[in-house]
Amino acid sequence: xxxxxxxxxxxxxxxxxxxxxxxxxxxxxxxxxxxxxxxxxxxxxxxxxxxxxxxxxxxxxxxxxxxxxxxxxxxxxxxxxxxxxxxxxxxxxxxxxxxxxxxxxxxxxxxxxxxxxxxxxxxxxxxxxxxxxxxxxxxxxxxxxxxxxxxxxxxxxxxxxxxxxxxxxxxxxxxxxxxxxxxxxxxxxxxxxxxxxxxxxxxxxxxxxxxxxxxxxxxxxxxxxxxxxxxxx
Numbered sequence: 544x545x546x547x548x549x550x551x552x553x554x555x556x557x558x559x560x561x562x563x564x565x566x567x568x569x570x571x572x573x574x575x576x577x578x579x580x581x582x583x584x585x586x587x588x589x590x591x592x593x594x595x596x597x598x599x600x601x602x603x604x605x606x607x608x609x610x611x612x613x614x615x616x617x618x619x620x621x622x623x624x625x626x627x628x629x630x631x632x633x634x635x636x637x638x639x640x641x642x643x644x645x646x647x648x649x650x651x652x653x654x655x656x657x658x659x660x661x662x663x664x665x666x667x668x669x670x671x672x673x674x675x676x677x678x679x680x681x682x683x684x685x686x687x688x689x690x691x692x693x694x695x696x697x698x699x700x701x702x703x704x705x706x707x708x709x710x711x712x713x714x715x716x717x718x719x720x721x722x723x724x725x726x727x728x729x730x731x732x733x734x735x736x737x738x739x740x741x742x743x744x745x746x747x748x749x750x751x752x753x754x755x756x757x758x759x760x761x762x763x764x765x766x767x768x769x770x771x772x773x774x775x776x
Contacts, residue, residue: 544634550708551707551708551709551710551757551758551759551760552708552739552760552761552762553759553760553761554761555581555582555761555763557759558582558585558733558759558761559582559585559589559697559758561731561733562586562589562591562698562733563705564591564592564593564594564614565592565593565594565595565618566591566594566595566605566697566698567594567597567616567696567697567698568595568596568597568696568697568698568699568700569597569598569654569695569696569698569699569725569728569729570596570597570598570600570608570699570700570725571598571699571700571701571702571720571721571722571725571726572599572600572608572702572720572721572722573592573599573600573717573720573721574579574599574600574602574606574607574609574627575602575603575606575607575608575609576607576717576718577702577714577717577718577719577720577721578602578606578607578608578683578700578702578721578736579700579701579702579735580734581763581764582700582733582761582762583607583610583700584610585612586616586622586700586703587610587611587614587616587627588634590614590616591616592615592616592618593616593618594611594616594618595617595618595620595696595760595763596608596611596612596618596619596620596621596622597620597621597622597623597624597694597696597725598620598621599622599623599650599720599721600622600623600624600625600626600627600628600736601620601624601625601627601628601631602627602628603621603627603628604628604629604630609628609630609631612625612628612630612634612640613628613630613631613634615634615639617638617640618640618641619640619641619642619643619728620640620641620642620643621643621645621650621694622642622643622644622645622650623645623647623650623740624644624647624691625642625759626653630715635684635712645668645691645753646666646668647670648666648668649666649691650665650694651721651724652664652695653691653694654693654694654702654721654724654725654728655724655727655728656693656694657693657694657695657727657728658695658724658725658726658727658728658756659727661691661693661694662693663691663692663693663694664691664776665688665690665691665692665725665731666688666689666690667686667687667688667689669689670687670688670689674689674693675689678690678691682749693728694728695729695730696706696725696729696730697728697730697731698730698731698732698733699703699725699726699727699728699731699732699733700733700735701722701725701726701732701733701735701752701757702714702718702734702735702737703721703722703733703734703735703736703752704718704736704738705734705735705736705737705738705739705740705745706734706736706739706740706757706760706762707737707739707740707742707744707745707754708739708741708742708760709735709742709754709757709772710743710753710754710755710756710757710758710760711750711752711753711754711757712726712734712736712750712752712754712757713736713745713749713750713751714751714752717750718724722752723751723752725769726752726756726757727752727756731758731759732756732757732758732759733758733759733760734757734759734760734761735761735762735763736761736762737762739760739761739762
């Protein structure tokens with residue numbers, strides 16, 4: 544989709560053109576760690592609406608993807624939990640945001656499946672509960688499994704420590720979390736890199752995400768700032 548595959552460095556404004564009302568958006572991070580503060584703030588300020596958000600969690604009201612959720616910009620969230628964000632919980636109970644919960648291991652494996660071209664995964668977690676009715680059941684070696692579809696998104700937002708112009712990525716410790724798998728599972732992957740280095744500067748043995756999965760790279764500082772609901776306190 545991006546014309547120059549040898550230099551994917553673009554402006555934030557250019558990247559944000561791909562995040563529109565109704566976009567299915569996959570966002571890396573775990574409790575806010577590994578989530579791009581720069582792009583999160585840009586999404587918030589652009590005020591795009593009716594997003595379908597695929598994220599490990601709803602983070603916190605002032606951290607990670609949390610402010611976008613709290614601002615009512617998400618129509619549906621596919622996630623593993625929202626317990627750290629009370630505003631997300633309120634939006635769910637008030638039926639202002641639909642939430643689909645998936646066990647964390649299944650969630651990550653379904654994203655991986657989406658990234659490598661599989662149609663879904665076989666799981667037995669929860670097969671004896673009410674969620675069984677939501678899935679096709681098949682028998683493998685005399686054991687029952689639910690067929691859980693792979694997860695993909697239109698746009699992915701990834702946060703990396705370093706990137707080169709090809710889009711090869713290195714992550715910072717636990718900030719790696721879901722980012723590498725999500726980078727593979729999106730039609731268009733936008734990376735916020737803390738630092739952009741020259742081609743050849745990254746040690747090939749340290750590269751986690753190869754550039755083939757990356758379309759756009761932006762850099763800059765998101766910074767901490769006061770969200771509207773904090774001003775009321």
